[in-house]
Amino acid sequence: xxxxxILFLILLFTACWLSTPALAGxxxxxxxxxxTAKIEAQDTKLSADLRRIYRExxxxxxxxxxxxxxxxxxxxxxxxxxxxxxxxxxxxxKD
Amino acid sequence: MxxxxxxxxxxxxxxxxxxxxxxxxxxxxxxxxxxxxKVAVVxxxxxxxxxxxxxxxxxxxxxxxxxxxxxxxxxxAFLAIALALLLQSLLFQFGGLTALGANVLMxxxxxxxxxxxxxxxxxxxxxxxxIAGGLAGALxxxxxxxxxxxxxxxxxxxxxxxxxxxxxxxxxxxxxxxVVSFFTIGFLARVKPELLEPxxxxxxxxxxxxxxxNP
Numbered sequence: 001x002x003x004x005x006i007l008f009l010i011l012l013f014t015a016c017w018l019s020t021p022a023l024a025g026x027x028x029x030x031x032x033x034x035x036t037a038k039i040e041a042q043d044t045k046l047s048a049d050l051r052r053i054y055r056e057x058x059x060x061x062x063x064x065x066x067x068x069x070x071x072x073x074x075x076x077x078x079x080x081x082x083x084x085x086x087x088x089x090x091x092x093x094k095d
Numbered sequence: 096m097x098x099x100x101x102x103x104x105x106x107x108x109x110x111x112x113x114x115x116x117x118x119x120x121x122x123x124x125x126x127x128x129x130x131x132x133k134v135a136v137v138x139x140x141x142x143x144x145x146x147x148x149x150x151x152x153x154x155x156x157x158x159x160x161x162x163x164x165x166x167x168x169x170x171x172a173f174l175a176i177a178l179a180l181l182l183q184s185l186l187f188q189f190g191g192l193t194a195l196g197a198n199v200l201m202x203x204x205x206x207x208x209x210x211x212x213x214x215x216x217x218x219x220x221x222x223x224x225x226i227a228g229g230l231a232g233a234l235x236x237x238x239x240x241x242x243x244x245x246x247x248x249x250x251x252x253x254x255x256x257x258x259x260x261x262x263x264x265x266x267x268x269x270x271x272x273x274v275v276s277f278f279t280i281g282f283l284a285r286v287k288p289e290l291l292e293p294x295x296x297x298x299x300x301x302x303x304x305x306x307x308x309n310p
Contacts, residue, residue, distance in 0.1 A: 067187040072146060075182040076139050082178065083135035090128030 097184075098198055098246065100191025107249045112196030115177065118203065122173035130171055133290065137164045138175035142182055145189060149271060156268045162235020163276040165206030166213035166228050167283075169293045172206040173199075197246050205238035214293055224291060225281030232276025236269045237262065 103111070126134060144158040165172040177199045183189040190198045209231040217227045244258035283290050 065188065067146065071186040072143065075142050075186050078182055079135055079139045079142060079178060083131050083138070087128060087131045090131065094128065 097190030098194040098201070098243070100193050103194060103197055103246060103250050107246065108193055108197065110196075111194075111200050111246070115196045115199040115203065118173050118207075119177050119199070122170055122177075125170040126174055130168075134168055134171045134175050137167050137172070138179045140164070141176055142179035145183060146187075156265075156271065158272060158275060159202065159236050159239060159268065160232075160272070160275075161202045161206045161239055162209040162232035162272065163228070163279060165208070165210035165235060166231045166276065166280060167210075167290065168206075169210040169214065170207065172210055173203040176203045176206055201239050201242045201246060204242060205235040208238060209235045217291065221281065221284040221288075224284040225277050228280025229273045229277030231280075233269045233273030236265055236272045240265045 141160050141164050144160045146157070148157045161176065164175055168175055180190070180199050180202060181195060184192055184195055184198070212234070213227050213231040216230075217224045240261035241258055243261050244252075244254055247257045248254035280291065
C-alpha cells in the first residue's frame with residue numbers, strides 16, 4: 001500500500017517535467033504575444049484618443065479666453081452708456 | 096501689442112498711471128460736449144477693432160486704429176482710447192489692469208501725435224487728406240511699437256532688440272493700418288468732410304443754440 005503515493009508522486013513529477021516545456025514553449029508563448037499585441041494596440045488607440053482629447057481641451061481653453069459676443073456688445077453698451085451720461089451731464093450744465 | 100501684468104517694474108507702472116491720468120484729464124477738458132458722439136463712435140471702433148484678426152502668414156494680426164482715431168479726434172483721442180482700453184482689459188483680458196496706464200500711454204501718445212500731424216499736413220484736397228490719413232495710421236502703429244520698446248526697456252530689456260522685434264512683427268499691421276486709414280479718411284473726406292475738422296460743428300451749432308430761448 002505504500003507504493004501508491006510514491007508512484008503517484010513520480011507520475012506527477014514526470015507529468016510536470018513533460019508539460020512545463022510544452023506550456024512555456026509553444027502555447028503560453030503564443031498567448032503571451034497575443035495578449036501583449038492586444039494590449040499594445042489598445043495602448044496606441046487610447047493614447048491617440050487621449051491626445052485628441054488633450055487637443056480639444058487646449059482648443060476649448062483658447063476659446064474660453066477669447067472674448068465672445070456677450071463681452072463685445074457689453075463693451076459697446078458701456079461706451080454708449082458712458083458717453084450718453086457724459087452728454088447728458090454736459091447738456092444739463094449748459095442749459 | 097498689449098503689456099501684461101507683472102512685466103513692468105512698479106515705478107514704471109505707477110508713473111504710467113500718473114502720466115496717463117494727467118493726459119486724460121487734459122483730454123477730457125479739451126473735449127467739447129458737441130463732440131461726444133464722435134468720440135463715442137471712435138472709441139467703440141477702437142474697442143472692437145482689436146477683435147478683428149486678419150490672418151497673415153503663419154500668424155494673425157489685428158488692427159490698432161491708434162493713428163486713425165488720433166486723426167479723427169485730435170486731443171479727444173486720448174479719452175476715447177483710454178476708455179476703450181479700460182473696457183478691453185476688463186472684458187477681454189487684453190493687457191493687465193495694473194499695466195493699463197502704460198498701455199494707455201502706448202496707444203494714446205501715438206494717437207495724439209498722429210492727430211496733430213494729420214491736422215498739420217492734411218491740406219485742402221481729398222487725395223492729400225487721404226494720403227495724410229494713411230500715413231498717420233501707419234505712423235501710429237510704428238510709434239506704438241517704439242513706445243512699447245521704450246516701456247519694456249525700463250523693465251531691463253534691451254531697447255534696440257525689442258524695438259527691432261516689435262517693429263518687424265508689426266510691419267504687416269503698419270501696412271494694413273495705413274491702407275485702412277487711407278480709405279477711411281478718403282471716404283470721410285468725400286461724404287462728411289467736416290468730421291475731419293478739429294472743432295467739428297462748433298461754429299454752426301453755437302449761434303443756433305443761443306438764438307433758441309430757454310423755456
